[in-house]
Amino acid sequence: MRRRRRSRRPGRGEDTELTEYVTTPDGIRLAYRDDIPARAHPTALPVLLLHGLAGHLAEWDDLTARLLADGHRVVRYDARGHGASTRTPADMTRAAAVRDAVTVLEHLSLAPAILVGQSLGGLTALLTAAAHPALVTSLILVEAGPACRNPGTPGQIANWLDSWPTPFPTHAEATAFLGHPAWADGLDWREDGGHPRVDKETMVAAVRELATEDYWEQWSQVRCPTLVVRGEKGTMPAEEATEMRTRRPADTTLATVPDASHDVHLDQPQALYQSIAPFLRQGE
Numbered sequence: 487m488r489r490r491r492r493s494r495r496p497g498r499g500e501d502t503e504l505t506e507y508v509t510t511p512d513g514i515r516l517a518y519r520d521d522i523p524a525r526a527h528p529t530a531l532p533v534l535l536l537h538g539l540a541g542h543l544a545e546w547d548d549l550t551a552r553l554l555a556d557g558h559r560v561v562r563y564d565a566r567g568h569g570a571s572t573r574t575p576a577d578m579t580r581a582a583a584v585r586d587a588v589t590v591l592e593h594l595s596l597a598p599a600i601l602v603g604q605s606l607g608g609l610t611a612l613l614t615a616a617a618h619p620a621l622v623t624s625l626i627l628v629e630a631g632p633a634c635r636n637p638g639t640p641g642q643i644a645n646w647l648d649s650w651p652t653p654f655p656t657h658a659e660a661t662a663f664l665g666h667p668a669w670a671d672g673l674d675w676r677e678d679g680g681h682p683r684v685d686k687e688t689m690v691a692a693v694r695e696l697a698t699e700d701y702w703e704q705w706s707q708v709r710c711p712t713l714v715v716r717g718e719k720g721t722m723p724a725e726e727a728t729e730m731r732t733r734r735p736a737d738t739t740l741a742t743v744p745d746a747s748h749d750v751h752l753d754q755p756q757a758l759y760q761s762i763a764p765f766l767r768q769g770e
Contacts, residue, residue: 505570508593510586512577517570518563519543520594521550527557531623532596535562536587538605539643539692540684542569542672548755549602549762556763563590565607567688569672578691583610584617591621598623600766604751605629606692609701616704625712626762629748632701633726639696647686653679666752705730711737713765715758717746739765
């Protein structure tokens with residue numbers, strides 16, 4: 487039986503009564519939410535949502551509501567090292583992230599499921615589909631692809647987190663600095679203001695292998711239909727998306743969301759859903 491437990495010091499926008507936990511084989515506690523639609527559609531498969539670096543599961547609130555309305559069961563979780571999950575795991579490799587996704591899929595008997603991931607969460611979704619094809623029926627990658635190799639990535643992430651003027655005095659100031667209310671909601675709000683719910687060294691460890699690794703080999707191993715979504719003003723190069731389709735032309739679809747940055751799901755949630763919905767219906 488799954489037990490509902492309160493998360494400690496939640497972000498402002500979180501309903502802790504909805505948060506549950508699962509423990510991974512290496513002892514990491516993952517906080518997740520499992521939303522069941524009021525009226526399940528008979529052909530609507532479960533959806534697992536994976537957030538990006540330094541994010542949290544509530545970033546997916548808007549898309550979750552839309553998918554529930556379409557009859558999908560929707561599960562999202564705080565990745566290891568994030569939010570209400572274990573804050574400083576010893577292992578922050580991409581292999582560990584894949585094992586976590588598999589743990590959630592198997593614990594909740596979701597498979598085969600649709601995986602939707604943004605940024606680093608998209609890479610986790612891609613690697614999970616490559617390594618465990620029986621668990622994934624289709625894949626939606628938002629500002630995420632296999633061309634990751636960049637020696638400067640760990641330093642850039644460290645500098646970015648160092649630049650946060652924490653604690654943020656108010657929610658409005660956190661929103662102005664971080665770029666969206668959902669990021670401010672994900673902070674740990676205490677009497678003195680908003681604190682990050684991530685550890686800098688843990689976040690750097692999460693991207694360390696991206697300094698030297700690309701994942702084109704794993705991309706070639708994915709066998710399920712895939713939708714690649716870019717933000718018009720995002721960080722994913724158009725050339726990377728085109729190369730993804732060139733290497734897997736039969737089952738790769740590309741979409742670009744206008745007036746959206748890297749955080750497509752936060753900048754243009756309705757437009758993102760409109761890009762996703764036809765792709766989901768094709769698989770029903």
